[in-house]
């Protein structure tokens with residue numbers, strides 16, 4: 258059975274000291290709890306090793322928010338998948354819409370990143386999602402299908418099975434405007450069908466597909482109640498331990 262997952266995406270927020278304090282708070286909240294889902298935080302590169310030292314990864318998974326599309330070498334300022342793995346992190350967000358939009362990440366680039374992440378035993382949390390115009394002109398299903406096909410369908414079934422997907426409608430990210438539970442379910446069911454057509458029903462049924470976009474404690478229960486919504490990728494609300502735990506406890 259596929260896993261239920263709540264993952265935080267801290268983005269470019271918190272100093273190292275603030276981040277370590279926040280991670281400790283989430284870790285402590287989880288220490289006495291038995292959540293009905295896996296819990297992950299994806300944090301800035303600078304924080305990874307320090308946070309790894311203060312959390313129990315049996316209860317709280319740790320990930321990066323990106324990695325380079327090259328293994329090593331003369332790429333000033335980049336952080337490679339082996340570097341991320343060497344901090345103790347085991348997840349990496351790839352293809353976030355902010356990376357696609359502001360840093361020109363294409364499916365070709367993302368293919369390389371996915372391959373390098375997998376080669377270094379990092380589990381990609383791979384993001385897909387349409388912009389508002391595509392939602393409004395009705396092309397959103399085709400747009401997301403193409404994002405999946407272009408970046409991921411060269412993978413073997415075995416490698417594809419290692420991925421976590423996150424459907425994040427761009428118009429809902431950080432806007433306070435959440436997709437309705439029915440909109441999320443329509444897309445998640447469609448994504449599962451796209452996977453089934455390529456890799457078969459078993460792989461599709463075992464792939465966790467998270468929803469992301471202004472998810473908060475108040476709307477998470479309704480979203481997570483949908484059969485094809487396996488959890489959430491949480492931006493803003495992951496920066497306060499109480500809000501993040503409120504979403505974890507929505508399961």
Ligand code: PEP
Nearest residue numbers: 430431469470471492493
């Ligand atoms: C995100 O960026 O992954 C996200 C879902 O952000 P927010 O929850 O703030 O909309």
